[in-house]
Amino acid sequence: MTFDAIVLAGGTARRLGGVDKPMLDLDGTPLLTRVLTAVAAARVRVVVGPRRPLEPAVVWCREQPPGGGPVAGLAAGLPHTAAPAVVVLAADLPWIAPAVQPLLAALDERHDVAVLRAGERRNYLAAAWRRPTLVSALAEVDAAGAAMRALVAAAHDAGAGVADVPDQGWGEDCDTWADLARARARSTNRS
Secondary structure (H helix, E strand, O other): OOEEEEEEOOOOOHHHOOOOHHHOEEOOEEHHHHHHHHOOOOOOEEEEOOOOOOOOOOEEEOOOOOOOOHHHHHHHHHHHOOOOEEEEEEOOOOOOHHHHHHHHHOOOOOOOEEEEEEOOEEEEEEEEEEHHHHHHHHHHOOOOOOOHHHHHHHHHHOOOOEEEEEOOOOOOOOOOHHHHHHHHHHHHHHO
């Protein structure tokens, strides 16, 4: 399936003391680079957040207002896409690469949105959307400050099917220093 990707990289990283979280490294590679590599097959890769000195083959844009949250980020990134499917990822998902194809495969005749799910927790920042469904859902919410679960709920309320893709550890994020330490330990154990 032809797809575009929107990578959300504009958060404030409050739990990390405000550091530039997407540029934190794992095995010498910034988290953002790992996520962009995961969607290397995308027709267009859009990064929503401050421009950083890497990956020249991406489109950069900013959400309005800056720091307005992930739905505002999607609203900013979506006009730069045109493919029938859009993969939406947070920039702090170092293990996300194997999830991209299962997310896209879950978009079938019954499902317009696919979200990673670990137990009872859905990871709305690891998802695939049919582009028309994402456009419609964004029209139903106030993008600034809206939660991703509200966006998915708007899609569901409009009749979109939502598929859960079992998370095989792909959606582990790096929101805290402890999360980053676990990711680095996981990486060391894989070596």
